[in-house]
Amino acid sequence: MSEIKKAITDAVKAAMRAKEKERLGVLRMVTAEFKRIEVDERIELDDARVLAVLDKMVKQRRDAATQYTDAGREDLANIEQFEIGVIKDFLPQPLSEDEIQALINDAIANTGANGMGDMGKVMGFIKPKAQGRADMGAVSKLIKASLQG
The missing domain is CATH 1.10.1510.10 (Uncharacterised protein YqeY/AIM41, N-terminal domain)
Incomplete structure (x- = not known):
């Protein structure tokens, strides 16, 4: 269980x-x-x-x-x-914005993402690590900003 x-x-x-x-x-x-x-x-x-x-x-x-x-x-x-x-009460401690950004940078480096076409790869890499610890909608916006920037 x-x-x-x-x-x-x-x-x-x-x-x-x-x-x-x-x-x-x-x-x-x-x-x-x-x-x-x-x-x-x-x-x-x-x-x-x-x-x-x-x-x-x-x-x-x-x-x-x-x-x-x-x-x-x-x-x-x-x-x-x-x-x-x-x-x-049963969800893990939420991630800070710095921790989320570090996860995004790590995901981009590990997946070789270099544009908006790779958004799915990056989300797929981050989701298991951030599930229940961050609002995935907000994470998605940060990923978009990182991939466009």
Whole structure:
């Protein structure tokens, strides 16, 4: 079993004991998503895939929170923000901008990228290292700037 998945399972038990109803709901939603993927694809999730799922869930909640805020529904936006906070507890420490730039420079050097046509190669090199630790949309913009510059 993935270490992160095990930590989430342990957190579910702790939330049940502490009677943290809201946190427990979020954790159960996360474990249900893991189970859905495992059943649909007939696989056991590893840490890399768990990070990808958690990253996707955070992005979905961020988008929903933005939409709720734009619609004037702060109550619903706050729920999404709470869910983001719970999920982020299980993501690794975010990369700093300097660390992201170093990853990009390393990826460009290792892939021999020299233009926008090589964007996919660079993203493919960086994604496993930055998954769950950086907003891939922001990373993509930095890669474009580096390849154009």
